[in-house]
Amino acid sequence: MNIIVKEAYWFLKRGAVGGGKAVVKKYGIVGGDQEHRKKKWREWWEREGKFKSSEITQALSFKKPKFSKDLAEFVGIMLGDGGINKYQFTITLNTLTDKKYSKFVQNLIKNLFEIPVGVCLNKKFLAERIIVSRVDLMSFLVDTVGLEKGNKVKQQVDIPSWIKDDKGYYVACLRGLIDTDGCIILHKYFSKGKEYCYKKIGFTSRSHPLLRSVSEILMILGIKHRTMKNGWDIRIEARKDVEKYFQVVGTHNSKHLERYKIAQIK
Numbered sequence: 001m002n003i004i005v006k007e008a009y010w011f012l013k014r015g016a017v018g019g020g021k022a023v024v025k026k027y028g029i030v031g032g033d034q035e036h037r038k039k040k041w042r043e044w045w046e047r048e049g050k051f052k053s054s055e056i057t058q059a060l061s062f063k064k065p066k067f068s069k070d071l072a073e074f075v076g077i078m079l080g081d082g083g084i085n086k087y088q089f090t091i092t093l094n095t096l097t098d099k100k101y102s103k104f105v106q107n108l109i110k111n112l113f114e115i116p117v118g119v120c121l122n123k124k125f126l127a128e129r130i131i132v133s134r135v136d137l138m139s140f141l142v143d144t145v146g147l148e149k150g151n152k153v154k155q156q157v158d159i160p161s162w163i164k165d166d167k168g169y170y171v172a173c174l175r176g177l178i179d180t181d182g183c184i185i186l187h188k189y190f191s192k193g194k195e196y197c198y199k200k201i202g203f204t205s206r207s208h209p210l211l212r213s214v215s216e217i218l219m220i221l222g223i224k225h226r227t228m229k230n231g232w233d234i235r236i237e238a239r240k241d242v243e244k245y246f247q248v249v250g251t252h253n254s255k256h257l258e259r260y261k262i263a264q265i266k
Helices: 011-027 034-047 069-081 099-113 135-145 167-181 208-220 239-248 254-265
Strands: 082-084 088-094 118-122 127-133 182-191 194-204 233-236
Touching: 069 082, 069 088, 069 099, 069 135, 069 167, 082 135, 088 099, 088 135, 099 127, 099 254, 167 182, 167 194, 167 208, 182 254, 194 239, 208 233, 233 239, 239 254
Parallel strands: none
Antiparallel strands: 082 088, 088 127, 118 127, 182 194, 194 233
8 A cells, every 4th residue: 555645734735726726717816806805995994994003004203303503404415415205305415426425414314313314326327315214204304494395496495594593503504505515616727837726615506595595694604705697606716715614614525625625735
């Protein structure tokens, strides 16, 4: 007599396959009538499902910081290279030139909100996106901090009023703005066979209210500047005003500081 010993529950796979084929033959799809299932699920959701507390649907917590210089600088960074929607905010930097600055921004966010920070690299475009996802945090940034959702140019964003009312805040915000949307321009020229080089600070924005606010802050700080004919660019050109900017406002972006020092040597 031949006896074959099989593993326990050996028949389950064969039964599952047979059952699946029978369901497909009867309904044309595994899972029965999909529209009926969706309808019943919606009825349940509206009746009781959405009112039940669940770890999956519960909003994740975060620290709500008070108004501060750090929060003001974060606002400047967001107004410069940031974007916000209902679910998350992103800050896009250059993977090469902003490598050190990215670490500063990530630490600033962690210290302000006590939340994890994600980073997504796009090697093709040399872009690094700092990403934070929190529904309640986005509401806080809009309703309390004063940031705007969506396209910043279309929204014609501006510096929030709570920042404009405090010198420490608007200096920090200006630093965040120029560290992201600003640049150090090295102007070189030759005269009588000798090369000369001096530096300018440039800031560009397509939001008129934001440009006006930056100009007003610079005037308050006694830093002379001019708005270019195109209406989108601000330039700090005189040597003493560039030096004053770095003395009063400063920078946390090493690429700006390095170009500033190069110009000093020249």
